[in-house]
Amino acid sequence: MDVSLLDMALSAAAIMADPMRVGFLALGVVVGLALGVIPGLGGLVGLSLLLPFTFNLDAYSAIAMLIGVGSVVTTSDTIPAVLFGVPGTVGSAATILDGHPMARRGEAGRAFGAAFMASMLGGLFGALLLGLSVPILRPVMLAIGTPELLSFCIFGLSLVAVLSGSNAFKGLAAACFGLLLATIGEDSQAGVMRWTFGSIYLWDGLHIVPLALGLFAIPELADLAIRRSSIAGEASSHRPKGQLAGVRDVFRHGFLVLRCSAIGSLLGSVPGIGSAVIDWIAYGHAARTEKGAGESFGKGDVRGVIASESSNNAKEGGALVPTIAFGVPGSASMALLLGAFAVHGIVPGPAMLSERLDVTYSMVWSVALANILGAGICFMFANQLARLALVRAGILVPIVLAVTYIGAFQGSNDWGDLYVLLGAGALGFIMKRLRWPRPPVILGFVLGAIVERYMFISVNLYGLQWMLRPVVLAVLLASFYGVLAPTIRRLISMRGGGSRRLSIAWRADVNVFDALLTAAFGVLFAAAIAISWGWPYGARLVPQVIAWTGIVATAILLFMQAFVKVEKPSAPAQATADDMHFDIVSDFRDLPQQAIIRRALAYFGWLAFFLGAAALVGLLPAMGLFLALYLRISAKETVVTTLLITGMVTTLSYLLFHWLLIVPWPQAVIGDLLPGLRSIRALRLF
Secondary structure: OOOHHHHHHHHHHHHHHHEEEEEEHHHHHHHHHHHHOOOOHHHHHHHHHHHHHHOOOHHHHHHHHHHHHHHHHHHHHHHHHHHHHHOHHHHHHHHHHHHHHHHOOOOHHHHHHHHHHHHHHHHHHHHHHHHHHHHHHHHHHHHHHHHHHHHHHHHHOOOOHHOOOOOOOHHHHHHHHHHHHHOOEEEEOOOOOOOOOOOOOHOOOOOOOHHHHHHHHHHHHHHHHOOOOOOOOOHHOOOOOOOOHHHHHHHHHHHHHHHHHHHHHHOOOOOOOOOHHHHHHHHHHHHHOOHHHHHHOOOOHHHHHHHHHHHHHHHHHHHHHHHHHHHOOOHHHHHHHHHHHHHHOOOEEEEOOOOHHHHHHHHHHHHHHHHHHHHHHHHEEEEEEHHHHOOHHHHHHHHHHHHHHHHHOHHHHOOHHHHHHHHHHHHHHHHHHHHOOOOHHHHHHHHHHHHHHHHHHHHHHHHHHHHHHHHHHHHHHHHHEEEEEEEEHHHHHHHHOOOOOEEEOOOOOHHHHHHHHHHHHHHHHHHHHHOOOOOOOHHHHHHHHHHHHHHHHHHHHHHHHHEEEHHHHHHHHHHHHHHOOOOOOOOOOOOHHHHHHHHHHHHHHHHHHHHHHHHHHHHHHHHHHHHHHHHHHHHHOOOHHHHHHHHHHHHHHHHHHHHHOOHHHHHHHHHHHHHHHHHHHHHHOO
């Protein structure tokens, strides 16, 4: 059997060595890299775009081109994450926490080097795991049931304790808020419309793309607009460390790469757990296990970049496992790949592990080669891309904002996506200023629907016995340990007059705005309980459990904010460890508070103007208008620079989104007044 597998692997390698097939794979890689850079787009868009062009290709070329797209999107999405603090795809959100601070201190090249090398090694690990798992694929997949899948999700939620830094209750409240957001829309058990408030847009729930862009992109661009300096800031006067330094970092932390690649591959093989959560789980694992992570993670530690990037590329090999073995897509991208299977007569299942091993191993080689090509291309241009960190904010902010708006609109091609973008952006900015952790919101949102579905099935099939299955029991114990261990260690350190002492008394230094945000979350959870009280049992069970948990968390947090004070030691290093915060810290230097508020209000005023202009003249024409006015009025650029940048960005966006991707633009006021314009293809932007 082993000889046969080796022969088929070598035969598939010979098939994929054909120059024409390598060319189609390279084409897919280039498309994937291009889409990864643009916020809001991703592998799903690329696969949808290229799928029609594969119909006349042979099966090997078609699958290679599509796998080339999906394998490298999470390589190039590092570029906007590091440079702008904007996730190119939701899979790069965790990379922002350490990659963007590195760029701000002039180490963008090092961050790129570490990210691209970690991505390549993670992708190769995923391909290797896929190749080695072929003989044992079927029995392993058959042993995994919904209780095991539910336990994996609970383990993911347990990482809230790590991602919350030193304040676990803020993280718990934020995670409950994310879980509650995930329950918006039609309930699959009872058919109840939950939290839709008469809006058709909310029937299908919120979409991850505008929510993630709002929580992470809008606040980072706001900070850039407030500072009014380049991304690298004062570090721009220094020579940035090159990408070779980042490559050396990866090999110096090889065991971390191996662990996080394994996490990405294994979780990628679990249907429903996609790229939006895998990088957070790997990041949380690194933050929990790496020495000194509490002091440096979230402040520009290259290990945070390595953990995130090695896991999100490794997931592609893992996602192919259930796709090949059972025809169950491990991700949304794999669902489109199944469409290509059907077109070319490839039937997933046992035959893929016996008669069609040549096709299976051709996918393994495609994943490996795509990651090598993708990383190689990114390495070639990394130093040039790092120079973008030196471009002044007045030019970068409007360009990235304009693309972010259109990227967010890709969520469901609805005006609601833009409202979610702005709402999440305002909330994300407030949370960041008050040092509330934002990652738990995304973690809860992504896992919420999955947890609810798996819990409903597990309880119906097994009752409470689902918790006693061996794998489930082991994972649950690991999850509880991960949640309780940090708190227990902190309490032990305060015992007996240690260096940190806890006292209970009214705090004169209470942060009123922080307490108000806590109270607002508490009111929201209470309203959720009141609204859901009359729903059928199946529809209200999970929302009420979440809401009651959120109320307990916010009540404890309010008590701590008003009465509990921890006396920190004078030693700077230990004080820092006690105030862990795994998020990008704003540094406005000596800018007065009034100036910060004034510039923040002006920034959000420009965002509102963009949305109003889009409603009036259409989204793409509003982009040009917004760019021109922002560059000329806010950034005070010259007329020539304004016209040049506005013309280039608007033209490229028109060609990409209107002609190539054929985006169904929303109806605008001018389109209602002049309906004849919409009959002309070139003017259908209105």
